[in-house]
Amino acid sequence: MLDIKLIRNEPDRVREALRRRGAQAEAALDKLLELDRSRRETLVAVEKLRSRRNAASEEIARLKRDGIDPKDKIEAMRRVGDEIKRLEAGLKEVETALQEELLQVPNLPDPAAPDGGEDDSVVLHHWGIPRKFTFEPEDHLDLAVAHDLIDMERGARTSGSRFAYLKGDLVFLQFALVQFALQKLAAKGFRPVLVPVLVRDEAMYGTGFFPTDMQQVYRVEADGLNLVGTSEVPLAALHMDEIVDEADLPVHYVGYSTCFRREAGAAGKDTRGIFRVHQFDKVEMFSFCAPDKSGEEHDFMRSIQEQVLQELGLPYRAVNIAAGGLGASAAKKYDLEAWLPAQERYREVTSCSNCTDYQARRLKVRAKGAKGGPYLLHTLNGTVVALGRTIIAIMENYQTEEGLVEVPAALRPFMPAGMEVLGR
């Protein structure tokens, strides 16, 4: 959420920034400004009357103490009370409308986010050289099916399309990746957290997924809860309504959870294998940091992501996402795209967003220190390992001519003793 004062004081700056995202800034902004003006106008009227009522209440109490019947005063105040109620109803209406509008406005893009839409994202650099195959590389699904490691048919029978069973050595590979990621991040000061995956609406609104991405979310209507699409949601909500001690900043967490996504609107896209499924697991890092530190924090988190891919030996490229491709809460976003030999292109395996104070304002996460406060923190989130896609990248990059898959050296300590090849 944006600061209404910023919108009020610098509407043109906000308008320009929103245009960069391709948002229909014009109408929304004008409506917002009008609602804000109307809200303050009504508020002044209500507060004037409340002030009068408070003064009269004191006087009534005083008169009663002195044994004087305050009947006339009470009668007059009854009318004031009715008027207050009337105005309060109007005020509430305006405030609700204002809030609703405000919730829909996305974050302002960072000046360093490139102009344009999805296709205008800028490649920052490459790492690693895609392997030259002496044979025709297979894709992850063929490799997996040959050894019954992925079962899409039965997944579909049980749950529908885009659901899969992962079996055998891939299960070990997944948990090896989790161990690898958790230990690496813990060593860097990130506190491991297992999070609730069903969350209240507040958490969804607070992180900016509601109302914009509602259609992507599985909702458990009976309980009013939502299945999270990423542990970013419960991690961000961890300090909802709190004022944290400035001395504890930055607060670093590494979460692990299953992620659920409806993939509405993705019909026909990436239908093969487990690249785009409704349910996958992910290790995610999250940071609450001081507002003036989020830029360097963002780079720090990306460096961790790059380190992970490098240690796994997966060639990738780093991309600075254009303003038009940012999620609602992000001001700036980096993606890392790993090379997939079978697709012969780079595909997104991690993402890292600086949400500045956008989520913090919605979640009311603030900090306070000796010098001052409370002030809103900045929040950042980044993938450490998206299990499904990383497994795909490993399988395709580490495949052998015999159709087996080597285990990357970095993961061997976390695999069953002696297991160096998957499928056998």
Next chain:
RNA sequence: GGAGAAGUGGCCGAGAGGCUGAAGGCGCUCGCCUGCUAAGCGAGUGUAGGAGUGAAUGCUCCUAUCGAGGGUUCGAAUCCCUCCUUCUCCGCCA
């Protein structure tokens, strides 16, 4: 799922329709004092929104806030309703 109890400031804890933004204590900040430390004395110490004012870190005033939201009343921390959370007992259960 059934039966009860409770939610007050950073913390503890009083208040049971008006004189309570909220006693008292602890903590914290500043000052004084004590050759260090401890103790002592004095002052201050929540958050949010708004109006006014200033070149400005600001200052002045108003409003709201006693888990959340409604209601009763001239007036609600205090009475009523709904919800949330916590605790106890019973049942069920990984």
